[in-house]
Amino acid sequence: MNGKCKISMAVIRRLPKYHRYLKDLLNRDIKRISSKELSDIIGFTASQIRQDLNNFGGFGQQGYGYNVEELYYEIGKILGLTKDYKTIIIGAGNLGQALANYTNFERVGFEVKALFDINPKLFGIKIRDIEVRDMDNVKEFIKDKDIDIAILCTNKGSAQGVADKLVDSGIKAIWNFAPIDIRVPKDVIVENVNLIESLLTLTYLYKSVNQ
Amino acid sequence: MNGKCKISMAVIRRLPKYHRYLKDLLNRDIKRISSKELSDIIGFTASQIRQDLNNFGGFGQQGYGYNVEELYYEIGKILGLTKDYKTIIIGAGNLGQALANYTNFERVGFEVKALFDINPKLFGIKIRDIEVRDMDNVKEFIKDKDIDIAILCTNKGSAQGVADKLVDSGIKAIWNFAPIDIRVPKDVIVENVNLIESLLTLTYLYKSVNQ
DNA sequence: TAGATTGTTAATCGATTAACAATC
DNA sequence: TAGATTGTTAATCGATTAACAATC
Numbered sequence: 434m435n436g437k438c439k440i441s442m443a444v445i446r447r448l449p450k451y452h453r454y455l456k457d458l459l460n461r462d463i464k465r466i467s468s469k470e471l472s473d474i475i476g477f478t479a480s481q482i483r484q485d486l487n488n489f490g491g492f493g494q495q496g497y498g499y500n501v502e503e504l505y506y507e508i509g510k511i512l513g514l515t516k517d518y519k520t521i522i523i524g525a526g527n528l529g530q531a532l533a534n535y536t537n538f539e540r541v542g543f544e545v546k547a548l549f550d551i552n553p554k555l556f557g558i559k560i561r562d563i564e565v566r567d568m569d570n571v572k573e574f575i576k577d578k579d580i581d582i583a584i585l586c587t588n589k590g591s592a593q594g595v596a597d598k599l600v601d602s603g604i605k606a607i608w609n610f611a612p613i614d615i616r617v618p619k620d621v622i623v624e625n626v627n628l629i630e631s632l633l634t635l636t637y638l639y640k641s642v643n644q
Numbered sequence: 645m646n647g648k649c650k651i652s653m654a655v656i657r658r659l660p661k662y663h664r665y666l667k668d669l670l671n672r673d674i675k676r677i678s679s680k681e682l683s684d685i686i687g688f689t690a691s692q693i694r695q696d697l698n699n700f701g702g703f704g705q706q707g708y709g710y711n712v713e714e715l716y717y718e719i720g721k722i723l724g725l726t727k728d729y730k731t732i733i734i735g736a737g738n739l740g741q742a743l744a745n746y747t748n749f750e751r752v753g754f755e756v757k758a759l760f761d762i763n764p765k766l767f768g769i770k771i772r773d774i775e776v777r778d779m780d781n782v783k784e785f786i787k788d789k790d791i792d793i794a795i796l797c798t799n800k801g802s803a804q805g806v807a808d809k810l811v812d813s814g815i816k817a818i819w820n821f822a823p824i825d826i827r828v829p830k831d832v833i834v835e836n837v838n839l840i841e842s843l844l845t846l847t848y849l850y851k852s853v854n855q
Numbered sequence: 856t857a858g859a860t861t862g863t864t865a866a867t868c869g870a871t872t873a874a875c876a877a878t879c
Numbered sequence: 880t881a882g883a884t885t886g887t888t889a890a891t892c893g894a895t896t897a898a899c900a901a902t903c
Contacts, residue, residue: 441869441870443869443870443871444870445845445848445849446841446845448844448845448848449838449840449841449844449845450841452844453823453840453841467883467884467885468884468885469884476825478871478872478873479884480871480872480873480874481870481871481872483884483885483886483887484870484871484872484886484887486886487885487886487887491885491886493884493885493886494878494879494884494885495877495878495879495883495884495885495886496878496879496882496883496884496885497879497883497884497885498883498884498885499885511848512844512847512848512851513844513847513848513850513851514844514847518847527741527742527745527746528742528746530738530742531738531739531741531742534738535738535739535839537823537839537840538839538840538843541840541843541844543843581850582846582847582850605850605853605854606846606847606849606850608842608843608846612664612748614687620853620854622846622849622850622853624842624843624845624846624849626837626839626842627660628746628748628749628837629660629664629748629749629752630657630660630661630664631819631835631837632749632752632754632819632835633659633660633663633723633724633725633752634656634657634659634660634835635793635817635819635833635835636723636724636725636729636793636817637656637659637722637723637724638656638817638833638835639724639792639793639816639817639833640723640724642816642831642833643816643831652893652894654893654894654895655894678859678860678861679860679861680860689895689896689897690860691895691896691897691898692894692895692896694860694861694862694863695862695863695894695895695896697862698861698862698863702861702862704860704861704862705860705861705902705903706859706860706861706862706901706902706903707858707859707860707861707902707903708859708860708861708903709859709860709861710861
């Protein structure tokens with residue numbers, strides 16, 4: 434809501450967590466919640482919660498707290514969940530196939546329209562009802578079907594080349610599972626899920642605590 | 645090296661990235677690198693790089709920079725990569741199977757010893773040479789095989805119960821792919837990979853940039 | 856030695872927490 | 880109205896950047 438103001442990444446990364454906890458509260462039929470109560474279950478300070486939410490508008494009411502349903506809806510709106518997103522998965526290997534099978538994405542409004550690969554043996558195979566297609570046709574498909582998000586599940590070596598092709602095809606958002614930092618123009622958003630980095634963080638902490 | 649000193653999470657999460665870029669430099673036969681040169685390729689400031697590394701010891705040499713091979717080795721040591729880790733995957737669904745198939749983990753020293761599930765139809769199935777076993781036998785298996793890390797790939801509903809069972813079995817590190825924050829004792833490390841949170845961060849940024 | 860670059864201290868910046876007036 | 884809780888400003892804390900003496 435607040436127009437131009439720059440929101441820090443620290444705040445942005447907390448938003449999905451608010452969204453998730455509010456959904457839980459909604460499922461448990463809880464109508465209202467104060468920043469203090471939310472603090473107890475989500476683990477951020479009440480002060481931080483109020484600061485975070487006030488970046489986007491005054492969703493609360495003094496003396497009452499926040500209306501759970503309204504706040505859930507507002508944060509969803511902030512996160513861009515008012516539209517459905519059309520996605521494609523590039524790389525129909527194990528990870529690509531697993532993500533194509535992961536039905537949780539649909540619940541939040543994401544639909545996988547196709548998988549793409551360069552291996553002709555995979556063309557035509559269907560994961561659920563999602564077909565594996567020839568990477569050569571990706572640009573046409575993206576234009577025709579108005580794809581919003583590309584999910585990059587190739588190996589390290591192919592990732593940058595594929596990213597270039599996606600950018601050339603007009604893609605503005607890449608969810609990158611390849612273990613490499615891809616270079617893209619400034620107006621293209623990349624969100625990395627680097628499994629090895631996550632795993633090494635775990636071993637670091639494990640080692641620190643357990644001698 | 646520095647014993648007790650508390651290292652901030654911001655620093656810790658940068659360590660795997662140093663490790664990865666140093667590996668690249670090593671593959672390209674580059675022997676030495678200054679903080680300035682590393683800054684250009686990794687994208688942190690030279691000052692930050694020197695600060696980060698000095699949390700763990702003086703790995704550089706004035707007037708020269710850092711020895712790539714030595715620094716790579718030292719950061720690997722800090723991350724706990726001097727030993728191999730035995731892991732098990734809980735939940736032999738799509739994601740569990742995809743992770744069992746993901747051979748990149750082995751390159752860094754992680755071995756998947758078994759998958760566990762509660763669905764009898766899956767018992768005995770092999771992913772590569774990794775067998776799916778009965779969840780009822782998980783405690784015994786963890787003790788017998790000295791498992792270090794459990795990779796949690798169940799659905800949301802089962803995650804906390806499974807986590808409790810793992811903790812009871814002596815597991816001290818959980819890599820959690822279930823979309824929920826699990827509660828564990830303080831000496832147990834949990835590293836979350838929350839795909840939905842990552843995806844919603846992407847849509848937030850996408851929406852902010854592309855109107 | 857002179858030049859280069861680290862290790863480290865000081866300065867700045869940004870994020871979190873505390874406090875409290877506004878107000879429901 | 881009195882009590883509760885927000886919205887918001889001020890204070891604190893921590894992380895990043897700048898600067899420079901130490902030293903290879």
